[in-house]
Amino acid sequence: MKKWQEIEQFLKLIHQDHIENQKYYMFGYQEEYKKMEVVNLGYIPFYDGKETIRDIDILPDLYKKNRPSILKKCTKYICIHDTASGAPTADGKAHKHWLMNMANDKENQNSVSWHFTVDEGGIFQHLPTDEVAHHAGDGYREWGNTYFNTTYNRTCITGGNLNSVGIETCVNFGSDYTRTMRNTAKLVAELMIEFDLTIDAIKQHNDFSGKDCPMTMRHANRWQEFLHLVKIEHLGKTRFNDVVFNWKSLTPEIIDNTGKIINHINNGQVDYEVEVEYNNEKRKYQFTGYLNHLS
Numbered sequence: 404m405k406k407w408q409e410i411e412q413f414l415k416l417i418h419q420d421h422i423e424n425q426k427y428y429m430f431g432y433q434e435e436y437k438k439m440e441v442v443n444l445g446y447i448p449f450y451d452g453k454e455t456i457r458d459i460d461i462l463p464d465l466y467k468k469n470r471p472s473i474l475k476k477c478t479k480y481i482c483i484h485d486t487a488s489g490a491p492t493a494d495g496k497a498h499k500h501w502l503m504n505m506a507n508d509k510e511n512q513n514s515v516s517w518h519f520t521v522d523e524g525g526i527f528q529h530l531p532t533d534e535v536a537h538h539a540g541d542g543y544r545e546w547g548n549t550y551f552n553t554t555y556n557r558t559c560i561t562g563g564n565l566n567s568v569g570i571e572t573c574v575n576f577g578s579d580y581t582r583t584m585r586n587t588a589k590l591v592a593e594l595m596i597e598f599d600l601t602i603d604a605i606k607q608h609n610d611f612s613g614k615d616c617p618m619t620m621r622h623a624n625r626w627q628e629f630l631h632l633v634k635i636e637h638l639g640k641t642r643f644n645d646v647v648f649n650w651k652s653l654t655p656e657i658i659d660n661t662g663k664i665i666n667h668i669n670n671g672q673v674d675y676e677v678e679v680e681y682n683n684e685k686r687k688y689q690f691t692g693y694l695n696h697l698s
């Protein structure tokens with residue numbers, strides 16, 4: 404297929420004629436943040452092709468608890484969680500410090516760990532991606548099998564701890580979880596390329612143990628939406644890494660230059676353009692969408 408045709412198809416995949424909004428709940432373990440109602444006004448997932456900025460702060464393996472320093476035999480999955488911590492301060496940085504304090508505390512026998520924490524602002528890396536971490540609740544079972552999890556009375560897949568990359572998404576109240584999902588999709592697409600994985604390799608913590616995690620995404624029915632975001636990011640990074648996309652809102656009172664709806668008007672019209680640069684040629688495309696009624 405001609406490259407420009409392929410680019411146009413990609414833009415159509417990103418565009419939405421009708422932009423949905425959603426009222427949903429974020430769930431936390433703290434009593435005051437158990438069930439927090441939030442609103443997603445909607446968005447169009449503009450693809451910018453930028454690398455995600457990672458704050459890399461690898462845990463020390465002083466006591467080999469939350470960093471056991473075991474090399475994986477292989478990486479077959481990406482395991483998505485949410486932190487279930489609803490406190491407004493429970494962002495990526497807070498989780499990084501929590502893990503770091505644990506790693507430096509000889510008396511703390513907690514061995515929980517994961518590779519990345521993602522919040523609305525960016526990505527925090529805690530462990531090398533080729534090392535085992537303890538986050539999936541399936542013990543030390545190599546990938547490729549199933550087992551019966553007696554805590555949740557469910558048959559689950561194996562390889563969560565031994566053969567996956569664990570990602571925690573932050574659900575701190577007041578944060579933009581949609582932005583967190585979009586940041587996570589970028590990271591997941593990068594990991595799919597690094598480990599040569601397909602979309603089927605993206606799993607929920609739930610698949611490995613039966614635990615209701617990532618609870619916020621699951622209860623809001625946003626898993627398919629998340630996979631769609633990953634698909635766009637992966638396609639962009641694999642097929643269009645030689646293309647530059649510059650997005651511009653033409654209705655800046657309604658949609659910003661990242662594609663986020665910032666102001667809702669029932670049946671409001673959303674106009675934007677994207678300037679695409681490929682092979683020293685620039686083309687401009689304009690799109691129009693409409694906001695659905697507030698749910």
Ligand SMILES: [Zn+2]
Pocket residue numbers: 483484485538608614616617
């Ligand atoms: Zn989890």
